[in-house]
Amino acid sequence: MKKIILSAIAVMAFGFMNAQETRFGIKGGLNLTTLTGDATDAKSLVGFQVGGFAEIKIIEKLAIQPEVLYSTQGAKYDNFGDTKLDYLNIPVLAKYYITNQFTVEAGPQIGFLLSAKDDGEDIKNGTRSVDLGFNFGAGYNFTDNLSVGLRYTVGISNIYDNDYNNLTNYVDYSVRNSVLALALAYKF
Template identity: 65%
Template sequence: MRKIILSAIAIFAFGFTNAQQTRFGVKGGLNITSFSGDNDSNALIGFQVGGFAEIKVIERLSIQPELLFSTQGASFDAIGNNNDIDYKLNYINVPVLAKFYVTKQFTVEGGPQIGFLVSAKRDGNDIKDAYKSTDLGFNFGAGYNFTDNFSVGIRYTVGLSGVVDGGDYDDIYDYYDSAKNSVLALTAAYKF
């Protein structure tokens, strides 16, 4: 984890050397999360908050590394009672996105993400040891710039790695059916 944080700092530091080509900002918003795979999970509502750097590469293309705190997880129907069982996972996510300006206002983006598990709870009980410490995903989304500083966005993160620390998978079908993070994020961002 230390290497990833140092890499993120290095990317942000690189931005300072190209200050006229780089803008920094903060963002936050709503997460609608569940586990994909062969399970009956229901959505949980969470949030994400963090910062980013938008590094201009060419006229319409930027690279946007981010550092986000994200609440994720899923809810399951409890058998035999009316209460749901909530699995709440908190991550520090580091996505690195290619951001393309279709017009000055409308953008599309995509790129990989690595997440580091901070905590995991099942109905308030610590279950962090049952989950993998890192999570891999791929993001794709779109955004709209109302002004040069204020924008909104929608992003979907497809989980690429299973979240449960279950060891090896017997075959490819076990991998496909394993629980993976699935996150739909609606965000607002402000660039300085």
């Protein structure tokens, strides 16, 4: 994990030093989330995300976009209620301008668990404090300042730790986050 954080910091520092232009912004939107893997009966849960970002132009059509987002995630279950997970997510995306209006983006994300509840009961002790994911997305710029984006985050790491698996008698129980987000962004 230290290598991932240090790599992200190095990429951002390099980008700031060599950037042609850096713009900052805020964003917010809706999340449609679920849990995948061994969570076979999980259904989608509606949440939200809000935060800020920096768009660091490297060359004319390419930018690096680090973000800091508060994100509500989780899933609904028919048998035992909802699993609600709150994260502080830090994605670092490579953003390519196909045209001045259309963009595509991809990149890794690290998430830090803020709270975890299962049917209202605190399960943070059985949930991993760090979540890794990878993002794919596209965006449309209405103006130089206002844009909309659609992004899918594929969870890479198991959200439950080994203690939870042992308590629930699931030896290899692997559950990952899955997030489809629609967000509105404003650049200053």
